[in-house]
Amino acid sequence: MHPLYKVILFIVFLSPSSVFAATQGTLGTTSTGTVNISITIPSLVQICGLNDITLGTTSTFPATGATTAAIYSNTASPAGSYLVTASSANASGTTFQVANGSHVIAYSAFWGNTSATSPSIALQSGVQTVRQTGGSNSNSFSCSTSANANFNISFTAAQVQGAPPSLTYTDTVTILINP
Amino acid sequence: MIEKIKKPYILHLFTTIIASQVYAANPSTATVTVTIPALVQISGLSDISLSPTNFGIAVTGNTTVCIYTNVISPLGSYFVTATSANPSSGAFRVANGSNFITYNAFWNGTSSPTQTTSLSSGTKTTQQSGGNSASLTCSGTPNANFNISLSSAQVLGASAATYTDTVTLVISPT
Numbered sequence: 001m002h003p004l005y006k007v008i009l010f011i012v013f014l015s016p017s018s019v020f021a022a023t024q025g026t027l028g029t030t031s032t033g034t035v036n037i038s039i040t041i042p043s044l045v046q047i048c049g050l051n052d053i054t055l056g057t058t059s060t061f062p063a064t065g066a067t068t069a070a071i072y073s074n075t076a077s078p079a080g081s082y083l084v085t086a087s088s089a090n091a092s093g094t095t096f097q098v099a100n101g102s103h104v105i106a107y108s109a110f111w112g113n114t115s116a117t118s119p120s121i122a123l124q125s126g127v128q129t130v131r132q133t134g135g136s137n138s139n140s141f142s143c144s145t146s147a148n149a150n151f152n153i154s155f156t157a158a159q160v161q162g163a164p165p166s167l168t169y170t171d172t173v174t175i176l177i178n179p
Numbered sequence: 180m181i182e183k184i185k186k187p188y189i190l191h192l193f194t195t196i197i198a199s200q201v202y203a204a205n206p207s208t209a210t211v212t213v214t215i216p217a218l219v220q221i222s223g224l225s226d227i228s229l230s231p232t233n234f235g236i237a238v239t240g241n242t243t244v245c246i247y248t249n250v251i252s253p254l255g256s257y258f259v260t261a262t263s264a265n266p267s268s269g270a271f272r273v274a275n276g277s278n279f280i281t282y283n284a285f286w287n288g289t290s291s292p293t294q295t296t297s298l299s300s301g302t303k304t305t306q307q308s309g310g311n312s313a314s315l316t317c318s319g320t321p322n323a324n325f326n327i328s329l330s331s332a333q334v335l336g337a338s339a340a341t342y343t344d345t346v347t348l349v350i351s352p353t
Contacts, residue, residue: 022242025221027315030351033221035242035325037346039229039273039280043339076338139336179339 043179045082045135046072048143050175053153061157068115068147073135075179080135082177084111085128086151089172094124096153098169105155105163109173112150120152128178151175217352219257219310220247223321224348234331241292241326245317248310250352255310257350258303259286259296261325264345266300271327273342280337283328284346290321294328303351 025031053065073082086109088096097104110120113134121129134148151173163169223245231238248257261284263271272279287295288309296304311317325348 022224022226024224025219025348025350027218027220027247029216029218030349031220032350033224033244033348035224035346035348036226037228037240037273037282037327037344038226038341039231039238039240039282039329039343040341041231041280041334041337041339044234044335072335074335074337074339076340079338137336137338139332139334141335 041074044072044074045177045179046070046141047149047175047177049147050151055155058155061155061160063155063160064117064152066117066150066152069149069151069175070141070143070145070147071132071135071149071177072137072141073177073179074137075135078131078133080137081131081133082135082179083128083131084123085176085178086111086123086125087174087176088125089174091125094127096123096125096171096173098171100164100167100169103164103167103169105169106159107171108154108156108159110150110152110154112152113148115147115150117150117152120150215249218247218249219350219352220315221245221348221350222247222316224325227327229329231329231334234334236331238329238331238334239292239326241324243290243321244323244325244348245321246307246310246323246350247312247315247317248350248352249312250310253306253308255312256306256308257310257352258306259298260303260349260351261286261298261300262347262349263300264347269299269302271298271300271344271346273344275338275340275342278338278340278342280329280333280342282333282344283330285326285328287324287326288322290324292324292326294326 023034025033049070051067055065073080075081090097090099095106096109097106109123112120113132225242227240229240250256265272265274270281271284272281284298285294287293288307309322
């Protein structure tokens with residue numbers, strides 16, 4: 001036998017369809033067949049429950065704001081884990097910035113893997129975090145379930161100094177969750 | 180020479196006449212008895228492989244089936260016993276190691292994937308109808324359906340992985 005044929009036969013015998021194939025019954029006083037069932041559940045994540053952060057006019061620094069979030073993740077190992085990538089619409093490199101026209105203020109952003117603002121890890125715009133834990137893989141997951149994560153921001157006095165006053169600065173942060 | 184040729188013919192004629200007379204006087208019959216038992220066959224099964232992408236609705240799958248049965252009353256009737264390889268108190272389950280997802284299994288007496296008869300693992304159904312009593316292959320036209328369903332809640336509660344099960348379908352006439 002040509003060596004190539006041996007390789008092909010070997011592959012055929014190992015193919016899943018050969019190993020896991022439905023079996024058919026034969027004629028008799030009873031007849032038995034089998035059906036193999038396979039379902040592949042992909043890695044799934046969801047973020048919801050976010051709120052906008054409006055700091056208003058503040059004269060106390062650091063000025064902080066936060067929103068809780070609900071994270072669903074069916075990642076198996078570690079259970080409920082996920083990765084976060086937060087991106088500022090007005091980023092300068094990896095720095096988060098609010099803007100009013102050409103005027104910008106840098107700020108710090110953080111992610112917490114509980115609903116509390118602490119502990120949190122510092123975020124860099126557009127940079128994926130290390131793996132977070134604490135996501136829910138409950139079968140009753142919905143945005144009405146308890147928050148299990150936190151996105152929070154902070155403006156220090158040094159960051160706001162030099163910014164033209166009486167202006168409203170805004171930013172949109174896109175938070176990407178992946179398994 | 181002529182005498183030598185005629186003698187066997189005469190003997191043969193005599194033998195034939197005697198045999199006919201014996202048969203006519205003593206006719207005999209042979210009674211042939213064949214008992215056909217109630218017979219069934221299940222075939223045409225296919226594996227069910229699911230890779231869901233829409234998790235807002237139930238995940239479903241099915242295989243059509245050919246059932247042959249020579250049961251007379253009702254003609255084409257049969258019973259089904261479906262058994263999961265990973266059952267839990269009558270529930271069908273797919274498994275990945277020690278992780279399980281419960282799913283629902285159904286039998287329908289036509290080829291459409293309708294959730295007609297809810298199955299309990301290891302429990303014989305009520306009498307089904309629609310089996311083909313003329314063709315072992317159902318003349319190429321399936322006449323039953325085994326189908327499964329997983330709700331979105333059942334899927335969302337499971338960790339990402341491939342889960343499998345083997346369901347044994349036993350068809351019986353009674």
